[in-house]
Amino acid sequence: MLLLNHESIAMVNNNQRLNLSCDLDLYQAKTYLADGLANQASDCFFPQFCQLLAKLIDCHSVGVFCIENRKARNKTLRNIGYASTVDVSKQACLIGEPIPLTDTPFVSYPAFVQHVVTRYSTFAQLFVPSIDSVWSMPFFDAGQVVGYVSCQFNQLPKSADFLEQLLASFNSRIVYEFKLYEKNLLPHLVDLAFQHREGIVITDSQFNIVQVNEAFCHISGYRKEQLLTRSIDQFLPGLRAVYLRQPERKSTEYIRQRPNGQTYLQHEEIIAIEPSESQNKYYVIHCQSITHKQTPDDQIYKLAYCDELTGLVNRRKLLFDVDQAFRAAQGHARIGALLFIDLDHFKNINDSLGHSVGDWILQQVANRLRFIVRDSDILARLGGDEFVVLLSDLGDNPAAAEPQAAIVGKRIIEDISKPYLYHQQLLHLGASVGVSLFPGRGQSADDLLRQADTAMYQAKSAGRKALRFFEKGMQREADQRLRVYNQLREALSENQLRLYYQPQHLLKTGELMGAEALVRWQPPGKMLVGPHSFIHIAEESELIWDIGCWVLQEACKTFVKWQSEGLRLPEISVNISARQFAQEEFVDFITEVLDKTGMDAGYLNLEITESMLVSHVETTISKMNELKKLGIRFSIDDFGAGYSSLAYLKRLPVDELKVDRSFVRDIPHDRRNMAIVETIIAMAQHLGFSVTAEGVETHQQRDFLTHRGCLFYQGFLVSKPLSAEAMRHYMQEHLQRKLLRS
Ligand SMILES: Nc1nc2c(ncn2[C@@H]2O[C@H](COP(=O)(O)O[C@H]3[C@@H](O)[C@H](n4cnc5c(=O)[nH]c(N)nc54)O[C@@H]3COP(=O)(O)O)[C@@H](O)[C@H]2O)c(=O)[nH]1
Numbered sequence: 001m002l003l004l005n006h007e008s009i010a011m012v013n014n015n016q017r018l019n020l021s022c023d024l025d026l027y028q029a030k031t032y033l034a035d036g037l038a039n040q041a042s043d044c045f046f047p048q049f050c051q052l053l054a055k056l057i058d059c060h061s062v063g064v065f066c067i068e069n070r071k072a073r074n075k076t077l078r079n080i081g082y083a084s085t086v087d088v089s090k091q092a093c094l095i096g097e098p099i100p101l102t103d104t105p106f107v108s109y110p111a112f113v114q115h116v117v118t119r120y121s122t123f124a125q126l127f128v129p130s131i132d133s134v135w136s137m138p139f140f141d142a143g144q145v146v147g148y149v150s151c152q153f154n155q156l157p158k159s160a161d162f163l164e165q166l167l168a169s170f171n172s173r174i175v176y177e178f179k180l181y182e183k184n185l186l187p188h189l190v191d192l193a194f195q196h197r198e199g200i201v202i203t204d205s206q207f208n209i210v211q212v213n214e215a216f217c218h219i220s221g222y223r224k225e226q227l228l229t230r231s232i233d234q235f236l237p238g239l240r241a242v243y244l245r246q247p248e249r250k251s252t253e254y255i256r257q258r259p260n261g262q263t264y265l266q267h268e269e270i271i272a273i274e275p276s277e278s279q280n281k282y283y284v285i286h287c288q289s290i291t292h293k294q295t296p297d298d299q300i301y302k303l304a305y306c307d308e309l310t311g312l313v314n315r316r317k318l319l320f321d322v323d324q325a326f327r328a329a330q331g332h333a334r335i336g337a338l339l340f341i342d343l344d345h346f347k348n349i350n351d352s353l354g355h356s357v358g359d360w361i362l363q364q365v366a367n368r369l370r371f372i373v374r375d376s377d378i379l380a381r382l383g384g385d386e387f388v389v390l391l392s393d394l395g396d397n398p399a400a401a402e403p404q405a406a407i408v409g410k411r412i413i414e415d416i417s418k419p420y421l422y423h424q425q426l427l428h429l430g431a432s433v434g435v436s437l438f439p440g441r442g443q444s445a446d447d448l449l450r451q452a453d454t455a456m457y458q459a460k461s462a463g464r465k466a467l468r469f470f471e472k473g474m475q476r477e478a479d480q481r482l483r484v485y486n487q488l489r490e491a492l493s494e495n496q497l498r499l500y501y502q503p504q505h506l507l508k509t510g511e512l513m514g515a516e517a518l519v520r521w522q523p524p525g526k527m528l529v530g531p532h533s534f535i536h537i538a539e540e541s542e543l544i545w546d547i548g549c550w551v552l553q554e555a556c557k558t559f560v561k562w563q564s565e566g567l568r569l570p571e572i573s574v575n576i577s578a579r580q581f582a583q584e585e586f587v588d589f590i591t592e593v594l595d596k597t598g599m600d601a602g603y604l605n606l607e608i609t610e611s612m613l614v615s616h617v618e619t620t621i622s623k624m625n626e627l628k629k630l631g632i633r634f635s636i637d638d639f640g641a642g643y644s645s646l647a648y649l650k651r652l653p654v655d656e657l658k659v660d661r662s663f664v665r666d667i668p669h670d671r672r673n674m675a676i677v678e679t680i681i682a683m684a685q686h687l688g689f690s691v692t693a694e695g696v697e698t699h700q701q702r703d704f705l706t707h708r709g710c711l712f713y714q715g716f717l718v719s720k721p722l723s724a725e726a727m728r729h730y731m732q733e734h735l736q737r738k739l740l741r742s
Contacts, residue, residue: 046081
């Protein structure tokens with residue numbers, strides 16, 4: 001607003017008072033105005049006031065302005081009354097317009113400015129160029145300026161003193177009308193705003209929804225009663241978190257999901273409103289669905305460069321961006337970082353709750369990541385549960401860049417690990433992050449993704465929810481892993497896998513009670529390779545399914561063959577990995593193998609690990625029950641080394657616990673481990689499970705276990721794992737000894 005600037009203040013301060021004679025009697029003027037306003041309805045008060053005053057003092061025009069957002073830094077003037085003694089059709093309509101007060105203090109005394117039109121071009125746009133000067137005066141409420149009256153003159157006005165005295169006597173009435181105006185205007189504006197085509201949500205200070213408009217219900221697919229009083233986190237997840245973390249970043253695009261599963265792209269803007277110090281804070285969220293607003297060009301761009309599910313940059317665009325960022329960093333001696341993020345346990349959610357929940361989770365993760373990165377960073381989804389954040393400029397000092405990248409990485413892990421609320425159900429995820437800084441010596445843009453991926457793998461191996469920076473040694477390990485993976489694939493197709501069998505005996509009598517099938521890899525011309533060197537690599541990929549299938553078929557085939565040869569073994573145990581068990585078709589697959597091999601399910605025992613049970617207990621129990629109906633038995637392998645939750649243990653249809661080798665190893669030296677073994681045995685007895693001790697190597701260990709009531713054991717004391725042929729001889733000898741004894 002040009003009326004009240006530094007220059008005008010200077011003029012008043014210089015006592016350049018308007019010294020013009022007054023033709024009007026002050027008393028008459030007051031009466032004239034007071035009569036004219038006496039019965040004036042509130043909504044016409046200010047236009048009428050302006051009209052009367054303009055006529056009275058014979059000026060070009062009069063305007064009344066109230067100050068909006070008085071407490072905010074960016075307060076503005078809104079024109080609420082205007083009248084002119086000349087034809088106003090040629091002038092800009094000011095009523096209701098907020099007028100910006102750029103660089104201008106809100107003065108608290110009358111001000112006068114001459115030659116306004118030539119001095120200020122904006123003013124010329126608002127008023128006819130004939131205006132020469134402007135005089136304005138503030139109105140006060142409890143000592144605070146609440147608005148102004150401004151009078152525009154075609155020529156120098158006659159008396160400012162007169163005007164000042166006249167208007168001062170109307171201060172209370174004008175302030176009263178200001179208040180009425182504000183009170184009446186607000187609901188009217190709210191009504192108008194709520195009829196808007198775009199979605200509006202109002203929340204209280206705790207982000208609970210207090211009002212929504214029809215448009216929001218239409219866009220989001222929720223009914224008003226489903227939304228009111230609920231937290232916005234349920235319907236606009238992530239918005240609150242990003243706002244609280246970065247209040248200056250008011251608007252963002254999100255992928256949202258309707259209750260029917262349909263997704264849409266939405267532009268959301270949040271504004272905090274604090275009506276007064278005594279009143280609570282509110283938030284107004286403006287939502288604009290922009291899915292349909294995209295031009296064909298936008299759509300082509302999105303198809304080519306965006307990930308459809310999350311709206312993030314896709315792999316193709318990321319590779320391009322990485323290349324650009326790498327070159328820019330090289331050219332300007334800056335440092336950047338590429339963060340490779342892989343979700344922990346995502347597959348469990350996908351497998352157990354279905355792909356639509358998996359998709360929902362990926363969208364939530366994308367939204368959470370959006371809050372963390374800055375606009376200048378690049379956020380991409382590579383596919384599956386892999387995301388990438390490219391921080392293109394972390395300064396020019398490598399020592400400072402690394403902690404900065406670590407802060408972002410740790411925040412990513414922290415935010416992704418917070419629970420997700422899906423239809424009253426809390427879902428848990430984690431994230432492992434690998435970081436590669438660039439540009440490095442001998443490094444190319446192509447290396448970046450691979451290096452960060454390698455570091456991410458190290459983070460996963462470190463126990464998940466971890467962050468690792470790429471180091472040169474990691475590359476060697478990654479290359480080795482890839483080599484083993486490729487060779488394993490070949491091993492499967494070239495029939496290089498072998499199955500070994502470790503006998504299991506009854507502790508009390510030494511009776512042969514079963515055997516555990518253990519896989520080995522026999523590369524041509526090389527030493528036999530144990531599962532420790534390759535099972536974990538297989539478990540990271542679909543290869544574990546193929547290997548697991550082979551093991552189960554081979555074990556059943558061999559067992560049936562032994563049976564046909566009269567070698568009767570009470571049971572054969574097969575290890576099942578979590579990834580294998582989680583497959584939807586697992587139960588069907590087992591049934592098929594039993595059918596094909598002619599194996600009686602009553603002889604088959606599946607060894608599963610504790611960790612597998614904790615992540616999705618319900619699905620696990622239901623799968624186990626299906627298999628139990630066929631006659632299959634279950635052991636919990638490595639018991640005591642994992643979570644050992646008694647809460648789920650009593651619900652599981654399990655038959656046996658296998659005490660982890662690490663507890664048996666130190667008998668009789670480690671009293672604590674001995675106490676653990678005793679407790680496991682006692683607990684198993686109470687719950688009706690049998691117990692097998694693994695890794696028994698000495699007579700002392702065997703005696704201890706026997707006296708504590710353990711039923712079965714396996715270990716080098718009695719036999720190492722044997723090839724199928726050696727196991728056949730072992731069974732024959734055992735049978736002969738038994739026959740001799742009887
Ligand atoms: N998913 C699958 N996992 C499998 C399969 N085959 C094996 N495995 C898992 O690999 C782990 C290592 O197995 P392995 O090297 O065969 O070791 C087993 C035994 O050799 C070893 N053992 C047995 N007795 C002793 C002993 O007295 N001393 C000693 N130092 N080691 C001994 O223990 C392993 C058996 O362990 P467990 O399975 O826990 O009963 C192993 O964890 C296997 O689970 C497969 O086909 N699928």
